[in-house]
Amino acid sequence: xxxxxxxxxxxxxxxxxxxxxxxxxxxxxxxxxxxxxxxxxxxxxxxxxxxxxxxxxxxxxxxxxxxxxxxxxxxxxxxxxxxxxxxxxxxxxxxxxxxxxxxxxxxxxxxxxxxxxxxxxxxxxxxxxxxxxxxxxxxxxxxxxxxxxxxxxxxxxxxxxxxxxxxxxxxxxxxxxxxxxxxxxxxxxxxxxxxxxxxxxxxxxxxxxxxxxxxxxxxxxxxxxxxxxxxxxxxxxxxxxxxxxxxxxxxxxxxxxxxxxxxxxxxxxxxxxxxxxxxxxxxxxxxxxxxxxxxxxxxxxxxxxxxxxxxxxxxxxxxxxxxxx
Amino acid sequence: xxxxxxxxxxxxxxxxxxxxxxxxxxxxxxxxxxxxxxxxxxxxxxxxxxxxxxxxxxxxxxxxxxxxxxxxxxxxxxxxxxxxxxxxxxxxxxxxxxxxxxxxxxxxxxxxxxxxxxxxxxxxxxxxxxxxxxxxxxxxxxxxxxxxxxxxxxxxxxxxxxxxxxxxxxxxxxxxxxxxxxxxxxxxxxxxxxxxxxxxxxxxxxxxxxxxxxxxxxxxxxxxxxxxxxxxxxxxxxxxxxxxxxxxxxxxxxxxxxxxxxxxxxxxxxxxxxxxxxxxxxxxxxxxxxxxxxxxxxxxxxxxxxxxxxxxxxxxxxxxxxxxxxxxxxxxxxxxxxxxxxxxx
Numbered sequence: 001x002x003x004x005x006x007x008x009x010x011x012x013x014x015x016x017x018x019x020x021x022x023x024x025x026x027x028x029x030x031x032x033x034x035x036x037x038x039x040x041x042x043x044x045x046x047x048x049x050x051x052x053x054x055x056x057x058x059x060x061x062x063x064x065x066x067x068x069x070x071x072x073x074x075x076x077x078x079x080x081x082x083x084x085x086x087x088x089x090x091x092x093x094x095x096x097x098x099x100x101x102x103x104x105x106x107x108x109x110x111x112x113x114x115x116x117x118x119x120x121x122x123x124x125x126x127x128x129x130x131x132x133x134x135x136x137x138x139x140x141x142x143x144x145x146x147x148x149x150x151x152x153x154x155x156x157x158x159x160x161x162x163x164x165x166x167x168x169x170x171x172x173x174x175x176x177x178x179x180x181x182x183x184x185x186x187x188x189x190x191x192x193x194x195x196x197x198x199x200x201x202x203x204x205x206x207x208x209x210x211x212x213x214x215x216x217x218x219x220x221x222x223x224x225x226x227x228x229x230x231x232x233x234x235x236x237x238x239x240x241x242x243x244x245x246x247x248x249x250x251x252x253x254x255x256x257x258x259x260x261x262x263x264x265x266x267x268x269x270x271x272x273x274x275x276x277x278x279x280x281x282x283x284x285x286x287x288x289x290x291x292x293x294x295x296x297x298x299x300x301x302x303x304x305x306x307x308x309x310x311x312x313x314x315x316x317x318x319x320x321x322x323x324x325x
Numbered sequence: 326x327x328x329x330x331x332x333x334x335x336x337x338x339x340x341x342x343x344x345x346x347x348x349x350x351x352x353x354x355x356x357x358x359x360x361x362x363x364x365x366x367x368x369x370x371x372x373x374x375x376x377x378x379x380x381x382x383x384x385x386x387x388x389x390x391x392x393x394x395x396x397x398x399x400x401x402x403x404x405x406x407x408x409x410x411x412x413x414x415x416x417x418x419x420x421x422x423x424x425x426x427x428x429x430x431x432x433x434x435x436x437x438x439x440x441x442x443x444x445x446x447x448x449x450x451x452x453x454x455x456x457x458x459x460x461x462x463x464x465x466x467x468x469x470x471x472x473x474x475x476x477x478x479x480x481x482x483x484x485x486x487x488x489x490x491x492x493x494x495x496x497x498x499x500x501x502x503x504x505x506x507x508x509x510x511x512x513x514x515x516x517x518x519x520x521x522x523x524x525x526x527x528x529x530x531x532x533x534x535x536x537x538x539x540x541x542x543x544x545x546x547x548x549x550x551x552x553x554x555x556x557x558x559x560x561x562x563x564x565x566x567x568x569x570x571x572x573x574x575x576x577x578x579x580x581x582x583x584x585x586x587x588x589x590x591x592x593x594x595x596x597x598x599x600x601x602x603x604x605x606x607x608x609x610x611x612x613x614x615x616x617x618x619x620x621x622x623x624x625x626x627x628x629x630x631x632x633x634x635x636x637x638x639x640x641x642x643x644x645x646x647x648x649x650x651x652x653x654x655x656x657x658x659x660x661x662x663x664x665x666x667x668x669x670x
Contacts, residue, residue: 010466017467025480138611141618145610147560149567150582150603157591168591213621213628256469256503260557263474267564271586281475282568285482293482297475304472 007312011305018301022294023072026057027065049083056082056291081298082291086283092295095280100299102171103276106192107265108307110199115254117200118207122250123243125208126215137212140205148264152198152271159194166194169273195272199265210253214246221245248319255311258304266300366619372612379422380429389416391423391576402597409597412588420581421601427577428559428609431493435558438497440551443504448543450505451512452535462509468502477561478570487571489562496558504550511546515539549620556613563606578602 045053055071063071081092125133160168172178173187218224219242227237266278273279277296284292389395395414402409408417450461480495481487487495515521516539524534540547565571566579567586581602585591590598622628 010463011470013463014467014470018471021471021476026483138615141614142607142611145556145614146603146607147563147567149564150599150606153582153586153591153599154603157596216628217625259470259472260474263472264560266475267568270568281478285478285568285570288482290483293479297472297479300472300475305470308470 004312004316008309011309015302015305019073019076019298020069022298023069026290026294045083045089049089052080053082053291056294076298081295084284084292085289086280086287086292092291095292096277096295096299099276099280100303102274103266103269103278104303106195106269106274106276107199107262107278110196111203111258111261111265113196114200114203115207118204119211119247119250121204122208122211123215123238123246126212126246127219127238127242129212129216129219137209140208143202144205144209146202147267148199148202149267149271151202152195152268155194155198156271165190167191171275191272191274195268195274198268198272203261203265206257207250207254211246211250214249215242218242218246244318248315251311251315251318255308255315258307258311262300262304363619363622365615365622369612369615369617369619372608373616376425376429376609376612379425381426383422383425387416387419387422389419391415391420399593399595408601409595411584411598417581417598417601420576421578421605424577424581424602425605427489427575428562428606431489431496431562431577432555432559434490434493435496435500435562436551436555438494439501439554439558440504440547442497442501443508443550444540444543444547446501447505447508448512448535448539451509452516452531452539454513454516458509462506465502465505465509468499469506473499473557474561474564478565478568481565482570487565489571489575489577492562492565492571493558496561497554500554500557500561504547504554507546507550508543511543512539515542545620545624549617552613552617552620556610559606559609559613578605 052075055068055075079093081096084090084092084095087095125137156168159166167173167190171188171191172184173191176184176187178184224237224241227241232241266276266281268274269276269278270282277300281293281296283289284296393415395410395416397406397410398414399412400406400410400414406416406418408421410416411420446461446465450458450465477495477499480499481492484491521534521538524538529538562571562577563579563582566577567582569583569587571579579602582599585595585598585602588598590596618628
C-alpha cells in the first residue's frame with residue numbers, strides 16, 4: 001500500500017509539473033500568437049471567452065506572474081480550457097470530450113493487446129533461444145523501425161480502395177449517429193481494424209524483444225535449474241518460473257514507455273483521419289489552435305499518468321515482494 | 326559531430342557494464358575489433374556509414390534540384406527519374422538525397438545533446454546521492470512519464486517555422502530522461518565498487534573519480550543511449566515535418582511524406598511518392614537498432630542468439646542445449662520414474 005501511495009504522490013507531482021509546463025510554454029515564447037487569433041476573431045468571441053484565453057495564455061501583462069498562475073489553476077479546476085479556434089465557438093473541453101473515447105478505445109486497447117501478445121511471443125522466443133524463432137528477430141526489428149504513420153499509409157494503399165472491405169478513413173460510416181446500437185458498433189469496429197493492425201504490427205516487436213532478453217537472462221538462474229531438476233514439466237518451468245519472473249521488468253518498462261507509445265500511436269489516427277485526440281491535435285496544429293493543442297497535451301499527459309498508475313497496480317499484483325513491505 | 330564507425334570502436338572495446346580487468350597490452354589491440362566482429366553491429370555500422378556519406382555528398386550528387394518543377398508530372402519510376410516525380414514534376418530521388426542531410430543532422434545533434442544532458446544528470450545523481458539525487462531522479466522521472474511527442478509538437482508549433490537546429494534542440498531537451506535513469510542506476514552500483522573506494526581513499530578528487538573511474542565503465546550504456554536517442558530524434562523530426570509543423574521549405578523525408586499526404590498521393594496511386602522515404606527511414610532505424618543490439622550483446626553475451634543448440638547424440642536422440650542446464654537423457658515413454666540410466670552427451 002505504501003508503494004502505491006508513493007507512486008500516486010509521484011504522479012500527482014508529475015501532473016503538477018505538466019500543468020506548470022503548459023502554463024509557461026506560451027509565456028516563454030516571444031511574440032503573441034494568441035493575441036493575433038483573438039483580434040482576427042474580434043466581435044465573434046464573447047468577453048468572457050476572451051478573458052479566459054487571456055488567463056490561459058498570459059495576455060494579462062498587468063498582473064504579476066504569480067497571480068496569473070493562480071488564475072490559471074482556478075480556471076483549470078473549473079474545467080475551462082478556453083475556446084477552440086478550429087471548431088469555433090465550441091469549448092476545448094467539449095472537443096476533447098468527444099474525441100477522448102475514440103483514442104482510449106483504439107490506442108488504449110491496441111496498446112494492451114500489443115503488450116500481451118508481444119510478451120507472450122517473447123516468452124516463446126526467449127525460451128526456445130537458438131531455434132528458428134531467432135531468425136525472425138531481425139524482421140521484427142525492421143517492423144519496429146518503421147514510423148507508425150508510414151505503415152498506416154502503406155496499409156491504406158494496399159488494403160483500401162473501391163470495393164474493399166476496409167474503409168480508408170474516419171471512425172464510423174457517414175450518416176450514422178454514435179450510439180450503442182447494431183448499426184454503429186459494427187461500423188466503428190470495421191473502421192478501427194486497419195489502424196489497430198498498424199499499431200499492433202509496429203509496436204509489438206519491442207515487447208517481443210525485451211521479453212525475449214529477460215527470458216534469456218532469467219533462464220540461466222539457479223532456480224530454473226532447480227525447477228528442471230525437480231522434474232517439473234517444461235511448460236510449468238517456462239511459464240510459472242521463468243516467465244513469471246521475467247515479466248516484472250517488462251511491466252515496469254511498459255509503464256515507463258507508455259508516454260512514447262502513445263505519442264507514436266496518435267499519428268496513426270492522423271493518417272486514418274480517425275476522430276480521436278491525435279487527429280484533433282493534427283487539425284489544431286493546422287489551424288494554429290493553441291487552446292486545443294494545450295488542452296490535448298494536458299489530457300494525454302493525465303491519461304498516461306492514470307495508465308501508469310494502473311500498470312503499477314498490475315506490478316503490485318504480480319510481485320509479492322512489494323506487497324509484503 | 327558525426328558518429329563514424331571508428332568512434333564507436335574506440336569507445337567500446339575492453340570494457341562495458343561488466344568491465345573486466347584489462348587484458349595484457351598485446352591482446353588489447355586484437356580485441357579492438359571485437360565489437361565490429363559482431364555481425365549485427367557490423368551491418369548496422371556499414372548502413373549508418375552509407376547514410377552519413379549521403380548526408381554529406383547528397384546535395385552535390387543529386388541529379389536534379391529538389392525544388393525544380395518540370396513537365397514530367399506524377400511519373401512512375403523510370404531511368405530518368407529513379408524514384409518518380411511529384412505533382413509538380415519534382416524529382417523524388419533528388420529530394421531524398423538532399424533530405425538525408427537534415428535527417429542525419431537533427432538525429433545526431435539531438436542525440437549528442439540528450440546524451441550530454443543524461444550523463445550530467447544521471448551520473449551526478451547516482452554519484453552524489455542524497456537530496457540532489459532525489460531531486461534529479463524526480464526530474465528525470467517526470468520527463469520520462471510526460472508524453473514527449475505531443476510536448477515537442479506544441480513547443481515546435483509555437484515557434485514559427487522552426488529550423489533544423491531548433492528542432493534538434495527541442496528534441497534533445499525533451500528526450501534525455503531515459504538515458505539519465507539508466508546511467509544513474511549503473512553509477513549507483515559502480516560507486517561502491519572497491520576500485521572506486523580505493524580511488525576515494527587515495528584522495529582523488531570527485532571530478533577525477535567520475536571522469537576516469539566511473540565514466541569509462543559507463544561507455545557501453547552511454548553509447549546505446551545515444552543510438553536510442555538518435556532513433557527517437559529522427560522519428561520525431563520526420564513526424565514534425567510530416568504533420569507540417571517544422572519548416573516545410575527545407576527538405577527532409579518527412580517533408581516528402583507531408584506533400585505526398587497533402588496531394589492525395591495514395592488516392593492517385595502514386596506509391597513511389599511515399600514508399601522510398603518510408604523505406605529510407607525504416608532502414609536507418611533498423612541500422613541503429615542493430616548497432617544497439619550489438620552493444621547489448623557485447624555487454625551481455627548471453628543475449629546473443631545461440632548458434633547450433635540441437636545436438637544429436639551417439640544413440641540418435643536430439644538434445645537441446647541451454648544455459649545453466651546440463652541436458653540429461655532419460656527414456657521418455659516410461660510412465661513412472663524408476664531408477665533411470667543417465668547418459669551425458
